[in-house]
Amino acid sequence: MDPDREVLDAERLDAALLELEDEIHWDAIPMLELAERYERQARLLGDDMLVARAQLSQANMRMRSGDVAEAAQRIWQIHQWAIDHDARRLTARTHLIWSAIHRHLGDAAQSLEHALLSVELLDDTATAHMQIWHRAKLADALAFAGSFETARERFDQAERLTTDLDRPFLRLYVLNNYAYSEHAAGNYEHAEQVAQRLRALADTHSFELDATVLDTIGAIELGNGRYAEAEQTMLQCIEKYSLIRRDDADAMPEYLLNLARAQRGLGAYERAQRSLDESRRLCADRELGHFMVQVYQEQAELHAARGEFAEAYEAHKAFFAAYIALRSRQREAQARTRQAMFETAEARQEAERFREQARRDPLTGLRNRRFIDEQLPRLIGTDPDLTVALVDLDHFKRINDQLSHDVGDQVLVQVAKLLEAELAAVSPDGFVARMGGEEFLMVLPGCPTPRAGRELDRIRRAVGAHNWAGITHGLPVTISIGVACVSESEKLTQPGLLSTADRNLYAAKHGGRDRVVCGIPSPDRARPYRDRASAA
Numbered sequence: 001m002d003p004d005r006e007v008l009d010a011e012r013l014d015a016a017l018l019e020l021e022d023e024i025h026w027d028a029i030p031m032l033e034l035a036e037r038y039e040r041q042a043r044l045l046g047d048d049m050l051v052a053r054a055q056l057s058q059a060n061m062r063m064r065s066g067d068v069a070e071a072a073q074r075i076w077q078i079h080q081w082a083i084d085h086d087a088r089r090l091t092a093r094t095h096l097i098w099s100a101i102h103r104h105l106g107d108a109a110q111s112l113e114h115a116l117l118s119v120e121l122l123d124d125t126a127t128a129h130m131q132i133w134h135r136a137k138l139a140d141a142l143a144f145a146g147s148f149e150t151a152r153e154r155f156d157q158a159e160r161l162t163t164d165l166d167r168p169f170l171r172l173y174v175l176n177n178y179a180y181s182e183h184a185a186g187n188y189e190h191a192e193q194v195a196q197r198l199r200a201l202a203d204t205h206s207f208e209l210d211a212t213v214l215d216t217i218g219a220i221e222l223g224n225g226r227y228a229e230a231e232q233t234m235l236q237c238i239e240k241y242s243l244i245r246r247d248d249a250d251a252m253p254e255y256l257l258n259l260a261r262a263q264r265g266l267g268a269y270e271r272a273q274r275s276l277d278e279s280r281r282l283c284a285d286r287e288l289g290h291f292m293v294q295v296y297q298e299q300a301e302l303h304a305a306r307g308e309f310a311e312a313y314e315a316h317k318a319f320f321a322a323y324i325a326l327r328s329r330q331r332e333a334q335a336r337t338r339q340a341m342f343e344t345a346e347a348r349q350e351a352e353r354f355r356e357q358a359r360r361d362p363l364t365g366l367r368n369r370r371f372i373d374e375q376l377p378r379l380i381g382t383d384p385d386l387t388v389a390l391v392d393l394d395h396f397k398r399i400n401d402q403l404s405h406d407v408g409d410q411v412l413v414q415v416a417k418l419l420e421a422e423l424a425a426v427s428p429d430g431f432v433a434r435m436g437g438e439e440f441l442m443v444l445p446g447c448p449t450p451r452a453g454r455e456l457d458r459i460r461r462a463v464g465a466h467n468w469a470g471i472t473h474g475l476p477v478t479i480s481i482g483v484a485c486v487s488e489s490e491k492l493t494q495p496g497l498l499s500t501a502d503r504n505l506y507a508a509k510h511g512g513r514d515r516v517v518c519g520i521p522s523p524d525r526a527r528p529y530r531d532r533a534s535a536a
Contacts, residue, residue, distance in 0.1 A: 010047055020057045022129035024173055032061035052081050060097050068104045092121035096134055099141055108145040115141035128165040132158050136174045143181035168205050180216045188223035195220050211241035218258050227265030234259040253282040253291045264302050272302055293322045364416035367433035376494050383445050386486045387452040390501040393438040394478045394513040410471050422459040449485040453518040456481050460516055478514035488520050
């Protein structure tokens with residue numbers, strides 16, 4: 001399937017992305033290119049969810065190919081999109097990748113926190129792969145943090161789920177991670193027990209162990225001093241890896257290094273030297289500094305085993321120099337990644353500030369028409385007792401003409417404060433917005449007309465009773481209010497609801513001002529709905 005040449009529909013692209021998300025891929029670079037093609041296809045379809053999923057797959061593959069800083073920088077935006085759109089499954093996946101990023105940074109606490117969130121977010125929308133793999137990666141994070149008993153419980157839980165959900169092949173990799181975690185912690189006996197279960201599972205289902213699993217088994221055999229078995233396992237691992245059509249940069253050097261260790265343990269020093277030389281050559285060709293450090297260390301061990309102590313000393317010095325250089329590069333990489341994360345978070349916060357500012361009226365600080373257009377349709381569709389009220393200052397032109405526009409602005413700011421304070425006491429979930437000019441909108445969720453009418457009339461009186469002398473020098477400030485409730489509106493749309501409130505406001509104005517009008521307006525008082533944005 002090549003989405004650059006074939007136009008996929010949303011259903012087929014969803015299935016293709018799910019295959020990327022719910023499979024364990026060892027060849028990160030080709031999968032990155034595939035995820036980039038899927039993103040282009042998703043954009044052609046105009047499907048933002050598919051775009052976000054393709055972008056997350058790219059972040060995952062970038063992280064796994066070693067570009068941790070780039071992955072960290074990209075994941076913030078995807079995570080925020082997932083939160084904003086209540087995309088729970090996508091959010092869970094972002095936390096799983098975030099956990100891996102922090103593990104690369106050596107931050108066990110943050111890695112564990114994100115791994116926990118990736119499991120807490122699992123629900124009925126999570127796939128079987130997620131139910132299993134997120135728990136397995138939580139176990140990895142727990143082991144990395146030193147909580148081995150709890151890690152074992154989580155590995156056991158993930159393994160039971162592979163049986164319950166009939167995923168025996170995924171169980172193979174759960175056991176592989178389990179065995180490797182025990183080996184990395186120096187628990188070689190326990191690691192051996194898990195590895196035996198892994199082999200038994202493979203025999204039962206006729207699974208062919210790939211190079212990655214064989215390397216884990218070989219490392220465990222090395223840790224337990226079973227060098228002959230380790231040599232055979234690593235030879236099998238290298239042969240298996242040589243047959244596949246991919247070449248991960250650091251896979252073969254690591255396999256050869258483990259082979260050399262096994263051969264040194266057997267006393268087969270010449271074979272060990274040949275394996276080590278080949279690992280060194282590949283490390284040099286591919287600039288794998290992190291593995292070259294281990295090659296120098298193994299070379300020192302091999303010289304010492306042969307009684308070549310002067311050479312062992314020189315190899316140890318080379319190892320120490322390479323180790324210092326490696327630590328320096330790692331710290332630089334960590335610093336770059338952390339800086340990328342900081343800059344992305346900073347940019348996101350700045351974007352949020354601008355987003356908030358764009359939805360606020362600069363004079364009064366109230367919400368504006370853009371915010372109304374985003375929030376009101378949702379409330380109309382979910383709250384049958386929603387009430388809105390259009391508020392208009394009476395004789396506001398007189399204030400501007402007789403006193404000044406500056407005084408008029410002061411009146412608007414004070415009215416805004418009064419409306420907001422009074423509404424908070426009535427409807428904590430409600431809000432006040434400035435529609436434009438001297439007109440405001442009050443939104444009262446869960447407040448049917450009878451109660452809304454009483455409360456709004458109290459607010460009207462509070463505005464009129466306010467001490468305006470310091471601002472208007474004797475000119476009164478009053479408001480007229482037109483009210484509409486969803487349950488009484490002719491049309492369950494934003495224009496329909498505002499039209500009802502607008503006609504009631506018109507009735508309040510022509511009824512003498514400084515009053516509240518509720519209910520369904522009579523035809524003789526009706527007038528066409530004005531666009532408040534243009535009227536302002």
